Amino acid sequence: MLLEVHDLRVSIGAVTPLDGVSFALDRGEIHGLVGESGSGKSLTAMAVMGLLPLIGGSVTGGTLRFDGHSLQRPEAELRKLRGRRIAFITQNPMTALDPVRRIGAQVDEVATLHLGLDRKAARVRTIDILTKLRIPSAETVAHSYPHQLSGGMKQRIVIAMALAAEPDLIVADEPTTALDVTVQAQIIHILTTLVRENGMGLLLITHDMGVVAQACDRVTVLYAGRVAEAQPVGGLFAAPCHPYTRALMECIPREGMARGALAGIPGVVPSVVNYPAGCRFHPRCARADAICCTQVPRLTSQGLDGFLSCHHPLGEPSS
Amino acid sequence: MLGYIIKRSLLLIPVFFAASVVVFLLIHMVPGDPVDNLLRVGAPPEQRQIITERYGLDKPLVIQYAIWMNGVLHGDLGNAIIMRRPVADLLAEALPHSIALGASAFLFYAIVGITLGVIAALWRDRWPDRTIMTGVLFGSTLPSFWLGLLLMLIFSVWLGWLPVSGARGWKSLVLPVLTIGLGGTALVTRITRVAMVEVQRKDFVLLLHAKGIHPLKIQLLRVLHHALIPVVTILALRIGFVLGGAITVEVVFARPGIGTLLIRGIMQHDYPVVQASLLMLAMAVILGTFLGDVLQALMDPRARASLS
Amino acid sequence: MMRRLTPLRNAFRTPTGMLAGGWLLLVITVAVFAHLLTPYDYDIQDLAHAKMPPDAAHWMGTDEFGRDLMTRIFYGARTSMTVSTVSIGLSLLCGLTLGAAAAYFGGWFDRVVTTAVDLTWSFPEILIALLLVAIIGPGTMGTMVAISVAYLAQFTRLTRAQILSLKSETFVEAARSLGASHGHLLFGHLIPNALTPVLVAAMLATGDAIILEATLGFFGLGAQPPTPSWGAMMSSGAAQLFTAPWIILLPGLVLTITVIAINLFGDALIEALDIRAKLRDA
Numbered sequence: 001m002l003l004e005v006h007d008l009r010v011s012i013g014a015v016t017p018l019d020g021v022s023f024a025l026d027r028g029e030i031h032g033l034v035g036e037s038g039s040g041k042s043l044t045a046m047a048v049m050g051l052l053p054l055i056g057g058s059v060t061g062g063t064l065r066f067d068g069h070s071l072q073r074p075e076a077e078l079r080k081l082r083g084r085r086i087a088f089i090t091q092n093p094m095t096a097l098d099p100v101r102r103i104g105a106q107v108d109e110v111a112t113l114h115l116g117l118d119r120k121a122a123r124v125r126t127i128d129i130l131t132k133l134r135i136p137s138a139e140t141v142a143h144s145y146p147h148q149l150s151g152g153m154k155q156r157i158v159i160a161m162a163l164a165a166e167p168d169l170i171v172a173d174e175p176t177t178a179l180d181v182t183v184q185a186q187i188i189h190i191l192t193t194l195v196r197e198n199g200m201g202l203l204l205i206t207h208d209m210g211v212v213a214q215a216c217d218r219v220t221v222l223y224a225g226r227v228a229e230a231q232p233v234g235g236l237f238a239a240p241c242h243p244y245t246r247a248l249m250e251c252i253p254r255e256g257m258a259r260g261a262l263a264g265i266p267g268v269v270p271s272v273v274n275y276p277a278g279c280r281f282h283p284r285c286a287r288a289d290a291i292c293c294t295q296v297p298r299l300t301s302q303g304l305d306g307f308l309s310c311h312h313p314l315g316e317p318s319s
Numbered sequence: 320m321l322g323y324i325i326k327r328s329l330l331l332i333p334v335f336f337a338a339s340v341v342v343f344l345l346i347h348m349v350p351g352d353p354v355d356n357l358l359r360v361g362a363p364p365e366q367r368q369i370i371t372e373r374y375g376l377d378k379p380l381v382i383q384y385a386i387w388m389n390g391v392l393h394g395d396l397g398n399a400i401i402m403r404r405p406v407a408d409l410l411a412e413a414l415p416h417s418i419a420l421g422a423s424a425f426l427f428y429a430i431v432g433i434t435l436g437v438i439a440a441l442w443r444d445r446w447p448d449r450t451i452m453t454g455v456l457f458g459s460t461l462p463s464f465w466l467g468l469l470l471m472l473i474f475s476v477w478l479g480w481l482p483v484s485g486a487r488g489w490k491s492l493v494l495p496v497l498t499i500g501l502g503g504t505a506l507v508t509r510i511t512r513v514a515m516v517e518v519q520r521k522d523f524v525l526l527l528h529a530k531g532i533h534p535l536k537i538q539l540l541r542v543l544h545h546a547l548i549p550v551v552t553i554l555a556l557r558i559g560f561v562l563g564g565a566i567t568v569e570v571v572f573a574r575p576g577i578g579t580l581l582i583r584g585i586m587q588h589d590y591p592v593v594q595a596s597l598l599m600l601a602m603a604v605i606l607g608t609f610l611g612d613v614l615q616a617l618m619d620p621r622a623r624a625s626l627s
Numbered sequence: 628m629m630r631r632l633t634p635l636r637n638a639f640r641t642p643t644g645m646l647a648g649g650w651l652l653l654v655i656t657v658a659v660f661a662h663l664l665t666p667y668d669y670d671i672q673d674l675a676h677a678k679m680p681p682d683a684a685h686w687m688g689t690d691e692f693g694r695d696l697m698t699r700i701f702y703g704a705r706t707s708m709t710v711s712t713v714s715i716g717l718s719l720l721c722g723l724t725l726g727a728a729a730a731y732f733g734g735w736f737d738r739v740v741t742t743a744v745d746l747t748w749s750f751p752e753i754l755i756a757l758l759l760v761a762i763i764g765p766g767t768m769g770t771m772v773a774i775s776v777a778y779l780a781q782f783t784r785l786t787r788a789q790i791l792s793l794k795s796e797t798f799v800e801a802a803r804s805l806g807a808s809h810g811h812l813l814f815g816h817l818i819p820n821a822l823t824p825v826l827v828a829a830m831l832a833t834g835d836a837i838i839l840e841a842t843l844g845f846f847g848l849g850a851q852p853p854t855p856s857w858g859a860m861m862s863s864g865a866a867q868l869f870t871a872p873w874i875i876l877l878p879g880l881v882l883t884i885t886v887i888a889i890n891l892f893g894d895a896l897i898e899a900l901d902i903r904a905k906l907r908d909a
Contacts (some may be wrong), residue, residue: 049529082532095522110530145620348762460886462838462844465879471873556749563751585761604749
């Protein structure tokens with residue numbers, strides 16, 4: 001297993017936004033982490049990268065294991081992993097690059113730092129990666145500043161920086177959210193192709209079910225800091241077990257839908273400061289009853305390789 | 320880049336003339352007959368005629384301005400009435416002292432201020448930050464003349480380490496520089512800290528950490544570079560701060576300089592002196608603004624882009 | 628009305644806010660009721676008791692003419708408060724008008740105002756003030772005008788920035804489409820909304836104005852004797868630096884603490900009103 005997260009708890013000051021998140025990711029797997037804003041997806045990413053201190057957070061429970069070794073290690077050791085074996089792709093390409101440095105320098109730096117290459121060798125490598133990412137006139141681009149590039153191009157640069165040291169795992173936090181729809185598909189395609197070609201693992205964090213359907217092998221659905229459900233992608237779309245998952249699917253506009261059929265989910269995502277008791281989804285769930293309001297459903301195996309935390313899963317009669 | 324600098328420096332010329340017009344008009348707005356201001360008390364009436372003719376006071380304002388400007392461009396700034404010497408000479412004597420004071424003070428507060436600001440930002444909300452920011456609060460509210468007198472009391476009167484006044488030797492510079500410097504340090508520390516904290520919050524800094532670069536390297540090389548852009552710009556634009564401080568400090572410590580010259584000129588109604596000193600100070604501010612613009616263009620490629 | 632005062636009360640609730648606000652209230656009380664609070668007159672000389680250090684009879688000592696220092700500090704507070712608040716008030720009114728008009732009407736008027744503001748903004752206030760005092764002549768009147776003009780650029784700039792950002796908000800478009808007149812929009816909506824950050828900036832500027840007034844007084848250009856002013860007291864006290872340092876130290880100390888208190892209270896107010904973002908530009 002490349003990445004194993006078990007019962008992860010993350011606190012920021014007095015609040016605990018993540019409360020028992022578990023999932024696992026293997027080499028060559030593209031694992032989707034899905035949820036609305038406020039579900040804790042980005043926090044999970046930050047926890048895996050060990051960057052929680054930057055936002056004043058910390059891991060207060062559970063374990064994180066990368067390639068068999070714990071990720072709860074001294075900072076100096078984690079630093080060696082970051083950028084080298086675990087790479088990060090951020091959400092907003094417009095602000096992800098240093099505006100006063102040329103592109104080339106920013107990508108070179110990964111190779112000089114982690115692979116010990118000298119400047120010339122690093123630059124050759126950079127041009128190589130940029131070309132592989134189908135960036136036209138890579139030499140010119142390397143010599144440019146970020147503000148001279150479009151959003152889609154910038155995101156490719158961010159991907160280039162992530163790939164430069166040939167990591168084993170890429171954590172991509174909503175890599176397409178800030179891009180135009182047409183560009184989104186391209187970026188996802190590039191990312192997934194490269195990941196598969198090189199046998200890397202990709203933790204793809206998104207709220208877009210369309211992206212999940214297009215790219216992922218397995219999916220973990222988060223709600224309010226906990227795992228609702230996890231399944232291989234086919235099973236998730238064909239037979240979701242958690243009411244929240246199904247509600248999410250019904251929110252996606254589909255071809256041939258009748259007018260007025262687009263649903264929303266009643267209610268709002270609870271904020272960290274007042275998570276509901278029991279099952280956190282119960283105020284918005286049509287199947288909720290007394291147990292759901294008081295008892296936290298445990299994450300249990302479901303079928304061959306799924307997980308679920310629900311008192312009244314779909315496919316079973318609700319009381 | 321070079322084109323921008325050239326274009327911008329050409330702009331200095333009309334600004335200079337505009338400033339000179341403003342200075343000229345202001346001086347000539349003083350109520351009362353200017354001849355009375357130029358005459359000494361009890362002067363015979365023939366003097367009036369002589370003075371009027373010599374200073375061209377019967378001519379229209381525009382002509383008077385032209386005469387003055389012509390003189391300025393040829394290095395002739397008129398003669399001081401009370402001190403009875405060419406103003407240009409007085410300025411030439413005063414300028415080196417003011418420049419020594421101003422430049423030393425500027426270097427002091429720029430370097431100390433940026434250092435303290437960086438420290439405060441790196442140890443944000445912990446004791447170095449709190450101590451420094453408390454110091455900043457005091458530094459920015461102390462009136463400079465009081466601080467000067469206080470320092471004089473402690474270091475010259477009580478401890479006897481440094482001279483009370485005058486401009487002989489480097490020791491006489493210490494207290495004046497400290498007086499201006501402490502106030503300036505407060506300002507620079509505050510803006511550096513704010514700038515650093517703002518940059519630290521940005522996305523690209525997160526990505527730098529994610530790349531595995533050493534945090535100290537990130538702070539001192541990348542974050543500081545960004546933070547310095549607004550800081551340097553403000554330093555250049557706020558060159559007026561040094562000038563204002565210099566005026567007060569020169570009077571308190573009885574140092575010769577443009578400030579003392581200006582104050583004495585005002586008190587003695589010596590208008591050629593006031594006019595020339597003001598013009599000089601205005602030029603210093605204008606040059607500072609120019610430098611600030613150029614530096615910003617140099618340090619930030621985005622600013623360059625928006626200019627072309 | 629009470630709801631509008633809530634941020635003020637909240638500012639008082641923080642420990643620094645309480646201390647700072649308390650000191651300010653003390654200073655204001657002292658300034659207003661000076662004549663009731665001290666038995667001494669600020670101008671009666673008593674050369675037999677000149678330059679005496681603080682003791683039971685004179686809590687802050689006497690100056691070089693034997694006048695009770697504390698009394699003179701109390702009356703000096705009156706001068707400082709009056710001059711600074713009137714000047715800033717005047718500056719504020721003019722700045723509000725100019726800035727709002729420039730932002731609202733735009734065009735050549737805006738460009739003229741902006742250029743004038745940009746030119747003056749980089750000049751130190753002390754220089755502008757000295758210039759004006761040179762023209763008008765020393766004295767309380769001259770000082771007030773000088774300080775008003777010195778801070779005019781700041782208020783104009785701040786108001787203009789506030790109104791500009793408000794102008795682009797949708798409620799303005801909505802009001803206009805409903806047929807609101809320029810005057811109604813300007814005085815009914817835009818200026819009231821822009822007012823809060825500008826008022827707080829004015830409060831902070833009052834602190835600077837007090838220092839400026841003292842500096843001018845130090846040069847002998849402020850309130851003329853017999854009216855006591857902190858600056859003038861320190862100026863004449865400079866000659867007594869060796870023999871009677873309290874003449875300089877005590878007025879300066881009171882001045883510094885007062886300005887620090889203004890800054891601290893202003894900060895507490897900014898936090899309570901949550902307008903730090905709006906003031907960042909200024």
